[in-house]
Amino acid sequence: MATPDPGADRLRLVIVGGYLGAGKSTWLRHQLYAGAFPGARLIINEAAELAVDDALFGGRYPVTLLAGGCACCAGCPAFLDALRDLCDRRSREAGPDGRTSLAVLETSGLADPGAIAAALRADPMLAFHVTLAETIVLVDAQNAAAQLAAEPLGRAQVEAADRLVLTKTDLAAPADTARLVATLRRLNPAAPITADIRGEPAALPDMPSAAPLPLAQQDGAPILPVQITLPDGLDWAAFAVWLSALLSAHGQDIVRVKGTLRTPAGRLLLQGIRTHVQPPEILPDVPANDPLDGTPDRPPARDGTIVLIGRGIDTDRVTRSLARFAARLL
Incomplete structure (x- = not known):
């Protein structure tokens, strides 16, 4: 007889991350339209006080907006409160079949998904009621080489991913994309890599001998x-x-x-x-x-x-x- 999974009734959380301009909202909107993440509560996080990305969803999906700080640092208390509120709502919903079972967090482009996961694990209440189902990180094929070379945050986002999705590969030379893929595989060997162009799956360049990019880190003023x-x-x-x-x-x-x-x-x-x-x-x-x-x-x-x-x-x-x-x- 199979042993019941004690976490089977937990709220599943999917984190959608990636650097500024990677196309997170556009990708997520296409995924929702295609039927991915059915019944999900969207949590849209923006670093600025003024939020914009939530407008892309046009009221079609239930959205919780968190503006004025990244969910990994300044906005973390508000994010954890939003999850607690969602768990409280679930406790009042009728039966397992009627409960919200999935939340999708679209992070700010300045957020570290690894720090968000750590905050979830450190919260006694949420650690019991929420399970982190997957961390998906989008990578902008056109600009990622410069981001990975100059921004430690870009590397941290890639390293925290369960799955990597390349965007804008149509705007990058195949050789450059192949070098980027080799770099991503070095940074996170366990994460599968796919490509997506405006909501449609795309092929990755077939260049297995491509050399990884240099990843010298540079210090600069905060973004x-x-x-x-x-x-x-x-x-x-x-x-x-x-x-x-x-x-x-x-x-x-x-x-x-x-x-x-x-x-x-x-x-x-x-x-x-x-x-x-x-x-x-x-x-x-x-x-x-x-x-x-x-x-x-x-x-x-x-x-x-x-x-x-x-x-x-x-x-x-x-x-x-x-x-x-x-x-x-x-």
Whole structure:
């Protein structure tokens, strides 16, 4: 007779991690659409006070938003509280078949999944009620070589993974991708590696003799988020001109750009990685008078504020630059 698994009724947690701009939200959205993680409660964590990634899910899935600190450090108490609340909800749900059985945490791009796992193990209540099912780390094939060379955090994320998913392999040369795969296998030999392009599985280059990349670590100023509010009346085209000039001048210090803004075409999602800004995506509006609007299940829209994540960003200087630019147009 089989021995019952004492953890069979625990809440299963999947961590989706990866460095800034790896495409975590896009990948997760495609996975949900394809039927992965059925019935999951999403926990979206952002380092900045202004959250943007939750807007990608458009109210289609139950979301708990954690903004203003990474779940591995400053935001860890809020993350653990959110899990305790979810476990408490489960205890009141009717029967095992009616309970939420899965939570998916999309981490901030500055989070260390290993530290999150350690925090779970160290919490007596959550260690009993939650099991870490899998840690999936996304790796940006276009930018990972520079990230792994310069950012110890990028290496820590890879080393903590149960599974690695390469994104944007269509934007990288096959030889460069092969060297990256060899590097990932050296850093984490146990993790299987797959590739995914805009939600579709992709083949990895067949170059088994590729040499790993050099991984010299460099010290630098910490990467931090700042947010700027767009002046009233500034349209999308004018803002795009200013942003292009900013990234051209400081693109190596500004690692990530994201935000939402209102335009005549609708709500636009803006995302950029260093000097490359992705084509804007039109997002669905939150229904008028939605009773969930503004609750943890559906945070309110925050259009017109942009988050810049990088090193040495002077918020006042950037704000003054944008205000001067807008004054010449308005």
